[in-house]
Amino acid sequence: MKILGLLIIGLVLTPVSCTTMKLDKFPQPAETSFVKSRSANDVSVYFKPLSNEKDYKKYFGANLMDKGILSIYMSIKNDSPESSYIIPAESIKLSIKDYNGRTFYPTKIEEQNPLDIPFHDLVVASAVTNLAVQQYSDATIIQENFKSVRFRTQTIDAGKAASGFAYFNLKDIRRAEDYKLCFKIIDPIADKSIVSCEKIDLEKVDP
Amino acid sequence: MKKRKRLFLSLPILMVIIVLMIGCTFRIPQPIHRIDIPPVDNKINLQIGLVITEDYRNKEFIIKGGDTYILPVGENLVYHSKAIVNQVFTDPIILKGNEEKKYSEKIEYYLKPKVLMTERTTGVFSFSESKTTIGVEWKLYKKEPKPLWVETIVGTGVGQSGGVFELYHILTKNMKSALQDLFAKSQKAMVSSNLLRKLKNDKNLLAKSYKKKPDRVSEGSAPNDRLRSVTPGDTQSLMSQDLPDPKRKVSIDDIPSAELCAEQIRDLFSNKIVKGTHLRRGFSFIRYFKPDGTLVEESPKTGKLSGKWRTVRNRLCIKWNNGKGRCGKIAKKDGKINLYGVRKSSANAPAVVYEEFYTANDQ
Numbered sequence: 024m025k026i027l028g029l030l031i032i033g034l035v036l037t038p039v040s041c042t043t044m045k046l047d048k049f050p051q052p053a054e055t056s057f058v059k060s061r062s063a064n065d066v067s068v069y070f071k072p073l074s075n076e077k078d079y080k081k082y083f084g085a086n087l088m089d090k091g092i093l094s095i096y097m098s099i100k101n102d103s104p105e106s107s108y109i110i111p112a113e114s115i116k117l118s119i120k121d122y123n124g125r126t127f128y129p130t131k132i133e134e135q136n137p138l139d140i141p142f143h144d145l146v147v148a149s150a151v152t153n154l155a156v157q158q159y160s161d162a163t164i165i166q167e168n169f170k171s172v173r174f175r176t177q178t179i180d181a182g183k184a185a186s187g188f189a190y191f192n193l194k195d196i197r198r199a200e201d202y203k204l205c206f207k208i209i210d211p212i213a214d215k216s217i218v219s220c221e222k223i224d225l226e227k228v229d230p
Numbered sequence: 231m232k233k234r235k236r237l238f239l240s241l242p243i244l245m246v247i248i249v250l251m252i253g254c255t256f257r258i259p260q261p262i263h264r265i266d267i268p269p270v271d272n273k274i275n276l277q278i279g280l281v282i283t284e285d286y287r288n289k290e291f292i293i294k295g296g297d298t299y300i301l302p303v304g305e306n307l308v309y310h311s312k313a314i315v316n317q318v319f320t321d322p323i324i325l326k327g328n329e330e331k332k333y334s335e336k337i338e339y340y341l342k343p344k345v346l347m348t349e350r351t352t353g354v355f356s357f358s359e360s361k362t363t364i365g366v367e368w369k370l371y372k373k374e375p376k377p378l379w380v381e382t383i384v385g386t387g388v389g390q391s392g393g394v395f396e397l398y399h400i401l402t403k404n405m406k407s408a409l410q411d412l413f414a415k416s417q418k419a420m421v422s423s424n425l426l427r428k429l430k431n432d433k434n435l436l437a438k439s440y441k442k443k444p445d446r447v448s449e450g451s452a453p454n455d456r457l458r459s460v461t462p463g464d465t466q467s468l469m470s471q472d473l474p475d476p477k478r479k480v481s482i483d484d485i486p487s488a489e490l491c492a493e494q495i496r497d498l499f500s501n502k503i504v505k506g507t508h509l510r511r512g513f514s515f516i517r518y519f520k521p522d523g524t525l526v527e528e529s530p531k532t533g534k535l536s537g538k539w540r541t542v543r544n545r546l547c548i549k550w551n552n553g554k555g556r557c558g559k560i561a562k563k564d565g566k567i568n569l570y571g572v573r574k575s576s577a578n579a580p581a582v583v584y585e586e587f588y589t590a591n592d593q
Contacts, residue, residue: 043353107425109380134346159295160354167349167363175346175367175382180424211378212428 044164047081049172051186052098060219065103066208070223071096082172084165091194092132093117095204095223098186101179106210112176114207114218115189122200132190134173178211255298258398262309263406264578267417269564270317274420277431278370279337280315280512282308283327283344291348291364291405299401303348303364306409309579311343312512314417321530324512338431339378341370346382350404356393361386362404364412368419370426379426381419385412480587482567489561492541498560498567498587499539499546506584518590545572558582 049071057067072095073079079086079094087094095117101108112134119127174187189204205220287308291301315322322341325333330340347365352358363386370379387407392400420426480502490498499519507514513531519539520526525548527535537550542557546569549555558569558581567587568580 043358105424107379107423107428109377154354157354160352160358163349163351164361167351167361170347170349170365171363171384171386175365176377176380178379178381178423178425180422211376211425214376 044084044161046084046164046168049082049096049188057098057100058221060221065101065106066108066219067100067102068219068221069096069098069100070204070221072202072223083168084161087169087190088193091192093129093191093193094188095191096186096188097174097204097206098184099179099206100184101181103181105181106212107178107180109176109178109209109211110174110185111207111209112174112189114205115174116205117189117191118203118205120201120203129191129193132192134175253295253297255300256398257300257302258401260301260303260306260402260405262579263306263409265310265406265410265413266564267310267314267317267414269566270417270421272421273320274318274426275320276339276426276429277321277323277337278315278319278339278341279323279325279330279333280311281325281327281330281340281342282311283342285327286311286343286345289345289348291350291362293350293401295352299397301401301405303405303409306405307343307345307366309510310409310413313509314413314420315341316507316509316512316514318417318420321514322512323531339370339372339429340374341368343368347384353391356391356396358391359388360391360400360404361388362401362408363387364408366412366416368416370429378429379423381416381423383412383416383419385409385415387411478589480589482562482565482587485562485567487562489544489559490567491544495541495544495546495560501590503588503590504584505586505588506582508582509579510581556581 052069052071057069060066060068072093073082073087076086076088079088083094097115099110115131117129117131119129121127169190172188174185174189177185179185202223203220204223205218207216207218209216287304289302289304289307291303293299293301312322312324319341323333323337325337325340344367345364346367347363349361349363351361353360363384365382365384367380367382369377371377385408387404387410389404389407390400482498485494485498501521502519504517504519505514506517508529508531511531513529515527515529515532518526523538523540525537525539527537527550529535535550535552537548537555539546539548541547544559545557546560547555547557556571558571561568561570563580567584569582569584570579571581
């Protein structure tokens with residue numbers, strides 16, 4: 024009788040506790056949030072590094088910082104009246120200056136050379152829902168989302184914006200004070216390119 | 231003796247357990263999915279070569295879990311890439327990955343698609359939501375690696391996760407949905423690109439090669455202004471000696487949106503000059519279906535071809551003089567006359583689209 028009771032409770036609890044993970048989309052920045060890039064006059068940029076566990080859980084389903092991954096959301100707007108620009112994803116670089124004045128360049132987690140991220144390890148199943156199927160489901164969602172929202176090489180037409188996340192491996196890098204994100208802006212018609220760099224406020228980020 | 235018997239009996243059970251633990255690999259063949267992409271009103275007047283690499287053609291969507299599922303999506307990617315490129319650009323040429331050098335004198339711009347990501351999420355229950363995602367990078371360039379235009383399109387198909395017994399069907403259905411999203415977004419990205427519309431062919435080498443042919447206009451025949459505005463390549467083709475001058479455009483509005491019978495096919499095609507696109511092989515052509523059952527085709531890809539045409543059991547059959555040929559069902563869809571292959575796998579996706587019909591001058 025007791026066993027039957029436990030089984031019924033289990034069956035009732037399972038659908039309640041085992042729900043497919045839902046992730047929020049990162050909100051588009053407001054027009055006023057864009058910072059006019061110094062080096063490229065008709066390109067505005069907006070950076071937002073994810074620096075707390077709550078945000079990572081909300082937008083990625085797991086705290087990537089635990090694995091030493093820093094995610095920086097970037098939105099680039101082309102304010103030019105007629106030119107189109109290409110922003111190559113591989114040109115996005117992060118430089119970090121520590122308190123001793125030494126500069127580090129954290130490895131970027133590239134599309135072609137992805138870091139072997141153990142997505143399954145990121146999933147923490149609760150005591151009630153410690154089910155393999157739930158963990159597997161969550162891991163697939165985290166992995167798919169991680170790849171889908173990545174900033175990729177793209178052409179930005181006049182008046183348009185492009186956005187996505189750039190990922191960096193901050194493992195083995197000590198606390199620093201100065202973070203700078205640089206990327207290349209290519210004008211494919213004029214066959215010219217410039218590098219734009221912006222300082223990022225990463226005060227709350229503890230690598 | 232009893233011990234031996236027990237051991238003998240436990241061996242198959244052990245084998246089954248091992249097999250279950252290892253997991254199996256299932257291959258789920260994908261038919262050419264029929265996806266609906268709206269036609270483009272304003273084509274981009276740019277001659278490009280669509281470069282189809284072996285990697286792209288052989289792309290497999292691999293889903294790993296307890297079991298592994300392999301969905302070969304390459305043929306679908308190639309088919310629909312050709313279809314949208316034909317919709318968006320005037321006179322595209324389809325090239326294999328190693329043909330770029332061969333055509334370097336004829337083609338100035340190349341467009342190369344590349345699969346960047348394939349992912350599938352799984353829900354907790356069979357009825358839970360599952361996302362199938364394919365990311366394709368489209369890169370237009372004159373000379374690699376300098377891109378002139380790049381866009382990465384992520385196509386997503388949302389459906390059910392599916393249980394063990396329905397997984398074949400569910401995976402195929404979700405894949406179709408992802409492809410639909412991928413190619414609709416890709417077409418939109420190309421059509422709405424300001425940069426692509428700014429590019430121009432400095433040297434229209436392919437059109438120049440056609441100018442070498444006898445030009446009827448210069449011989450004093452009346453040019454047809456409406457046809458002249460189609461594309462330079464097509465006009466040149468229509469001016470060649472084997473095709474008569476087109477007289478007037480034939481409206482296909484009255485033809486019902488359904489499969490045509492033999493009589494309707496004969497009425498529609500006989501003594502008509504038809505402009506169309508070979509979607510499977512990726513080129514535009516002009517064909518003249520003569521009333522005596524002979525046929526002439528001119529296209530930038532195949533040059534000049536002749537053959538015979540007839541109807542067999544409500545199908546249009548073409549036999550080219552080079553020995554090649556095929557029959558297909560003719561049906562009207564989205565205001566266009568489509569030819570569908572007879573095979574089950576190609577029954578839903580048109581192989582050829584006949585876009586415009588003109589009566590020949592000698593009718």
